[in-house]
Amino acid sequence: MERRFCVLVAALAVTSASSFAGAFAAGDVFASIGNGLVEVHAPNGALLMTLDTGLGGFTTGSTTDSAGNFYVTAFSSSQVAKFDTNGNLVTNNWAGNNVNESIVFNKAQEALVSSVGGNGITRFDSNGNMLANYTAGRTDWIDLNSDQHTVLVTSETSSIDTFDLNSNSYLTSFNANVCGGCSLFALRIRPNGDVLVAGDDGNVYRLDSTGAVVQTYALSIGSVFALNLDPNGTSFWTGATGGQAIQEINIATGAVEQSWNTSQFGEGLFGLSVYGEIESGGGGFGGVPEPATFAMLGAGLAGLAFLRKRRG
Numbered sequence: 546m547e548r549r550f551c552v553l554v555a556a557l558a559v560t561s562a563s564s565f566a567g568a569f570a571a572g573d574v575f576a577s578i579g580n581g582l583v584e585v586h587a588p589n590g591a592l593l594m595t596l597d598t599g600l601g602g603f604t605t606g607s608t609t610d611s612a613g614n615f616y617v618t619a620f621s622s623s624q625v626a627k628f629d630t631n632g633n634l635v636t637n638n639w640a641g642n643n644v645n646e647s648i649v650f651n652k653a654q655e656a657l658v659s660s661v662g663g664n665g666i667t668r669f670d671s672n673g674n675m676l677a678n679y680t681a682g683r684t685d686w687i688d689l690n691s692d693q694h695t696v697l698v699t700s701e702t703s704s705i706d707t708f709d710l711n712s713n714s715y716l717t718s719f720n721a722n723v724c725g726g727c728s729l730f731a732l733r734i735r736p737n738g739d740v741l742v743a744g745d746d747g748n749v750y751r752l753d754s755t756g757a758v759v760q761t762y763a764l765s766i767g768s769v770f771a772l773n774l775d776p777n778g779t780s781f782w783t784g785a786t787g788g789q790a791i792q793e794i795n796i797a798t799g800a801v802e803q804s805w806n807t808s809q810f811g812e813g814l815f816g817l818s819v820y821g822e823i824e825s826g827g828g829g830f831g832g833v834p835e836p837a838t839f840a841m842l843g844a845g846l847a848g849l850a851f852l853r854k855r856r857g
């Protein structure tokens with residue numbers, strides 16, 4: 546029965562990933578913290594392993610390529626570190642941008658890396674060679690739209706800005722004042738065009754495809770900083786700046802589905818990602834499942850997690 550169920554889950558997941566090879570599993574949470582470390586947790590919070598960039602300082606935004614390799618921005622050293630699917634460090638200078646904070650892949654397996662240091666957005670090929678630099682100025686958190694050239698940007702203001710890679714210029718703001726003066730941080734575009742964004746006022750905001758705020762998630766974990774989508778399509782993960790609390794939130798209801806803390810005492814959270822996460826740009830390991838498969842895939846992953854009883 547378990548084998549047949551696993552086969553069913555694998556078939557459902559074809560639209561999002563061909564297989565989950567190596568040490569990582571769908572739904573594992575990567576928590577970027579201080580001292581050059583990234584903790585890998587099961588969805589229930591069990592610590593599976595700790596990745597070490599060897600660079601020290603803050604680690605921040607992270608993602609995967611289509612093969613499932615893991616990449617994390619080392620904010621303090623302006624480098625991007627790459628790990629293989631078993632969590633082995635491949636290199637801690639795969640690429641870099643001036644004080645880089647976030648990273649996403651496009652469908653061509655090119656990485657877009659932001660720069661808090663004012664160097665705009667830099668595009669790298671799959672080997673980490675620079676292809677282009679876009680004059681976007683300070684770019685903290687970015688996400689790529691499915692059209693492969695429109696990027697949403699936050700830079701610690703209350704605005705979500707729209708940058709076009711084709712014209713190398715900013716377009717009309719997606720929303721010039723999401724939260725009445727708060728600072729916005731990590732954001733993600735959902736397959737239906739909605740946008741989720743974290744704010745330092747303790748809220749996560751959901752905006753529709755026109756930029757209008759349609760839902761506010763009032764959390765009790767401090768200044769909300771990190772945010773990413775779960776592969777189930779129905780929830781997101783978030784955490785507070787420099788804190789240790791991580792929560793999984795139901796998108797429709799706002800209910801807290803998981804709540805736990807990072808394990809490294811004294812090392813706070815500065816970014817997170819989820820293995821197999823839904824990515825609008827479609828360049829990561831999770832891709833973008835069709836909306837009709839969300840419920841089936843989510844149920845399949847949940848059932849598989851129950852049967853496996855997860856690790857830890």
